[in-house]
Amino acid sequence: MIIRRLAPFAPFLLLAACHRPAAEPKVTEAWVRLPAVSGQPAAAYFTLHGGRSAKTLIRMESALAAKTEMHQNMRGMQGMTSMAPLDHVDVPAGATVQFKPGGNHAMLFGLDPAIRPGTAVPIRFGFSDGTTAEAEAKTVAAGGDAPY
Ligand SMILES: [Cu+2]
Numbered sequence: 001m002i003i004r005r006l007a008p009f010a011p012f013l014l015l016a017a018c019h020r021p022a023a024e025p026k027v028t029e030a031w032v033r034l035p036a037v038s039g040q041p042a043a044a045y046f047t048l049h050g051g052r053s054a055k056t057l058i059r060m061e062s063a064l065a066a067k068t069e070m071h072q073n074m075r076g077m078q079g080m081t082s083m084a085p086l087d088h089v090d091v092p093a094g095a096t097v098q099f100k101p102g103g104n105h106a107m108l109f110g111l112d113p114a115i116r117p118g119t120a121v122p123i124r125f126g127f128s129d130g131t132t133a134e135a136e137a138k139t140v141a142a143g144g145d146a147p148y
Contacts, residue, residue, distance in 0.1 A: 021094040024051045025127070029148040030137035032121050033101075038113065044068070044106040044123065044137055045146070048089075048097040057089040059126035066110025068123070073103055083107075088128070101146065117141040 030046035042065075048057065060068040070086040086104065091097055099105050108121075115121065121137040138147050 021050060021052055024131060025049060025055055025057075025091050025125075025133050026051070027123075027125055027133050027135035030123060030135040031147050032108065032115075032137045032139045033144065033146075034115065034117065034139060034142050035111075036142040041107040041109045042111050042115075043101075044108055044121075045099045045101060045148075046106075046123070046135060046137070047099075047148075048091050048125070048133075050091045050093050050095040050097070052093055054093050055091045055131070056128040057091055057125055058087070058128050060106050060123060061126070062108060062121055062123045064112040064115060064119075064121050065108035067108075069107050069109070070099075071105055071107055073105070091127075115139055117144060 026049045028047050028049065030044065032042050032044045034042050044060075057070070060070060062068055070089060071083040072086050074082050074084055076082055089097060089104070106123075117139050119139045121139055123135050123137055125133040125135070127133075140147060
């Protein structure tokens with residue numbers, strides 16, 4: 001009897017849990033693709049989930065890289081692509097912002113040479129209001145498939 005009464009409410013409760021953004025931005029599905037030639041920068045990709053207020057991502061850093069830059073891919077004439085640094089990325093409240101192959105990405109310079117496919121690479125994301133988010137990126141080989 002009790003189960004029958006509660007059952008109609010269950011789907012509503014699940015939806016409410018999914019759609020309510022966390023207070024602070026979160027980063028999921030972070031991964032790093034190693035360079036084909038060691039010593040070259042690695043690329044990092046991830047999904048940013050906006051929190052309850054809009055934020056601006058201004059910096060990324062990793063303890064396993066000397067320097068991390070945010071880049072955008074630009075498509076020029078004759079289909080040539082080039083990259084330009086991004087000095088900030090808007091993360092609207094509740095929005096999903098993706099960094100993925102062919103689009104926005106991060107580049108890790110001076111990568112720790114001990115990093116292998118499977119190594120967890122910690123990345124910290126810094127916002128203009130001084131708050132941060134952390135993610136552990138999954139490392140894949142230069143020719144490996146995207147894990148997400
Ligand atoms: Cu780049």
